[in-house]
Amino acid sequence: xxxxxxxxxxxxxxxxxxxxxxxxxxxxxxxxxxxxxxxxxxxxxxxxxxxxxxxxxxxxxxxxxxxxxxxxxxxxxxxxxxxxxxxxxxxxxxxxxxxxxxxxxxxxxxxxxxxxxxxxxxxxxxxxxxxxxxxxxxxxxxxxxxxxxxxxxxxxxxxxxxxxxxxxxxxxxxxxxxxxxxxxxxxxxxxxxxxxxxxxxxxxxxxxxxxxxxxxxxxxxxxxxxxxxxxxxxxxxxxxxxxxxxxxxxxxxxxxxxxxxx
Amino acid sequence: xxxxxxxxxxxxxxxxxxxxxxxxxxxxxxxxxxxxxxxxxxxxxxxxxxxxxxxxxxxxxxxxxxxxxxxxxxxxxxxxxxxxxxxxxxxxxxxxxxxxxxxxxxxxxxxxxxxxxxxxxxxxxxxxxxxxxxxxxxxxxxxxxxxxxxxxxxxxxxxxxxxxxxxxxxxxxxxxxxxxxxxxxxxxxxxxxxxxxxxxxxxxxxxxxxxxxxxxxxxxxxxxxxxxxxxxxxxxxxxxxxxxxxxxxxxxxxxxxxxxxxxxxxxxxxxxxxxxxxxxxxxxxxxxxxxxxxxxxxxxxxxx
Numbered sequence: 001x002x003x004x005x006x007x008x009x010x011x012x013x014x015x016x017x018x019x020x021x022x023x024x025x026x027x028x029x030x031x032x033x034x035x036x037x038x039x040x041x042x043x044x045x046x047x048x049x050x051x052x053x054x055x056x057x058x059x060x061x062x063x064x065x066x067x068x069x070x071x072x073x074x075x076x077x078x079x080x081x082x083x084x085x086x087x088x089x090x091x092x093x094x095x096x097x098x099x100x101x102x103x104x105x106x107x108x109x110x111x112x113x114x115x116x117x118x119x120x121x122x123x124x125x126x127x128x129x130x131x132x133x134x135x136x137x138x139x140x141x142x143x144x145x146x147x148x149x150x151x152x153x154x155x156x157x158x159x160x161x162x163x164x165x166x167x168x169x170x171x172x173x174x175x176x177x178x179x180x181x182x183x184x185x186x187x188x189x190x191x192x193x194x195x196x197x198x199x200x201x202x203x204x205x206x207x208x209x210x211x212x213x214x215x216x217x218x219x220x221x222x223x224x225x226x227x228x229x230x231x232x233x234x235x236x237x238x239x240x241x242x243x244x245x246x247x248x249x250x251x252x253x254x255x256x257x258x259x260x261x262x
Numbered sequence: 263x264x265x266x267x268x269x270x271x272x273x274x275x276x277x278x279x280x281x282x283x284x285x286x287x288x289x290x291x292x293x294x295x296x297x298x299x300x301x302x303x304x305x306x307x308x309x310x311x312x313x314x315x316x317x318x319x320x321x322x323x324x325x326x327x328x329x330x331x332x333x334x335x336x337x338x339x340x341x342x343x344x345x346x347x348x349x350x351x352x353x354x355x356x357x358x359x360x361x362x363x364x365x366x367x368x369x370x371x372x373x374x375x376x377x378x379x380x381x382x383x384x385x386x387x388x389x390x391x392x393x394x395x396x397x398x399x400x401x402x403x404x405x406x407x408x409x410x411x412x413x414x415x416x417x418x419x420x421x422x423x424x425x426x427x428x429x430x431x432x433x434x435x436x437x438x439x440x441x442x443x444x445x446x447x448x449x450x451x452x453x454x455x456x457x458x459x460x461x462x463x464x465x466x467x468x469x470x471x472x473x474x475x476x477x478x479x480x481x482x483x484x485x486x487x488x489x490x491x492x493x494x495x496x497x498x499x500x501x502x503x504x505x506x507x508x509x510x511x512x513x514x515x516x517x518x519x520x521x522x523x524x525x526x527x528x529x530x531x532x533x534x535x536x537x538x539x540x541x542x543x544x545x546x547x548x549x550x551x552x553x554x555x556x557x558x559x560x561x562x563x564x565x566x
Contacts, residue, residue: 059465077461078465089462091477091481093483106463106472107466
């Protein structure tokens with residue numbers, strides 16, 4: 001078997017808020033992501049699934065355990081591990097093309113070459129005619145696609161997304177999921193997507209990693225054996241939905257109970 | 263009442279409703295807005311001047327003390343002779359012309375411009391240094407917080423002690439007016455740059471220097487420009503005060519001389535010029551802002 005794209009080995013994360021007791025955010029997480037695999041991280045809010053993404057990205061340190069990408073331990077951020085946020089976070093002072101080419105500019109790629117790559121990448125995400133627009137002039141869905149293009153322009157091996165569609169309306173969200181699957185297929189990157197939407201998890205993932213509530217641990221990993229495109233009318237889809245609803249309900253109950261005792 | 267007006271049943275998409283006719287306006291909306299702004303500006307100033315003239319007409323104001331616009335604007339040649347190019351306090355020009363007036367306006371404007379530019383550049387540099395270098399923050403910030411609330415006018419004697427009589431004290435006063443405001447604003451603005459911007463820069467492999475020039479600076483520039491504009495009028499105030507005391511030329515010098523010679527016409531003429539220059543410099547700064555910060559919609563100053 002080939003080397004995993006991301007290997008997470010008994011990773012934990014502890015926060016120490018100023019003047020208060022340390023908080024155990026993540027505890028003893030272990031799982032691997034195969035090259036080209038689509039993983040969805042599903043869990044109640046506050047379970048630390050976003051923190052895991054930031055640690056894989058190299059923006060946060062681990063408190064214990066190791067994270068390796070392609071066999072190399074993660075020590076600092078790299079464009080090989082793209083991260084997309086809930087807000088597109090495009091720079092408003094750059095055109096869409098310059099936003100997409102930002103990473104190339106930082107690495108001193110020639111302007112002509114930059115523009116070429118930006119155009120090609122924007123075409124792939126369906127924004128080929130938006131090169132010289134300002135981010136303000138784009139809709140929320142378009143901005144999020146431009147943010148994808150910014151990450152894709154660096155040819156990442158791993159693409160991480162922190163609730164990327166949470167700020168979009170329902171219709172746009174469904175379209176964006178189709179778009180994401182298409183991007184995933186033609187880029188060949190592994191994807192790690194954080195969500196708390198069960199439907200999003202079932203329609204996208206190869207495997208769903210279900211988190212417990214705080215401290216976040218891997219509760220279980222569920223492979224989704226459904227052919228794509230996945231139909232929400234499919235009875236098996238319903239079976240998955242029932243399964244995840246049950247798995248999450250336990251966690252939400254537990255989180256509630258804990259809040260009440262505190 | 264017809265029940266189904268505007269409803270769409272299943273299977274029939276709401277087609278076939280006639281589109282409302284749109285009248286094409288004679289002038290473009292932008293031009294109309296601009297013309298209307300100019301129109302209201304004229305009406306506003308006209309009303310103010312008209313009231314003043316009316317008070318004079320009915321004998322309610324003394325024309326020697328508060329000469330209405332038609333009086334202080336009618337005697338322009340007589341007024342102009344007080345604008346002198348020789349850098350000497352209280353001097354009167356021998357010849358009469360518009361050049362000495364322009365020279366006076368120019369020297370005052372230049373002092374404001376140089377002071378503002380230096381204050382802005384140094385303010386951003388010091389503000390950023392304080393934010394990033396801990397030892398500088400510890401050493402400088404307390405002093406800066408202590409000095410910032412001191413009125414620039416209070417610096418005038420210091421400026422004259424240190425720099426003597428000349429252009430420098432006036433420029434220094436303008437510098438002080440913007441410097442502290444920009445230093446403090448820079449620190450606060452860097453603090454509020456969205457964390458995700460920094461994350462993007464780090465992921466893309468930007469160095470600290472690249473992150474500052476390509477991300478932080480453009481992100482804070484809109485708010486800094488807003489601070490600069492807010493302090494522009496203060497800069498115009500202090501330059502005049504500096505000119506009454508420390509320099510032999512400039513509009514402040516003329517007003518001061520007019521006051522001591524009890525020349526009301528000259529006072530109001532100079533005041534009109536000062537008002538006009540202040541207005542024009544704000545307009546010019548807005549244009550610069552618009553060109554430099556092209557991504558910000560007009561009249562929307564702050565960063566988001």
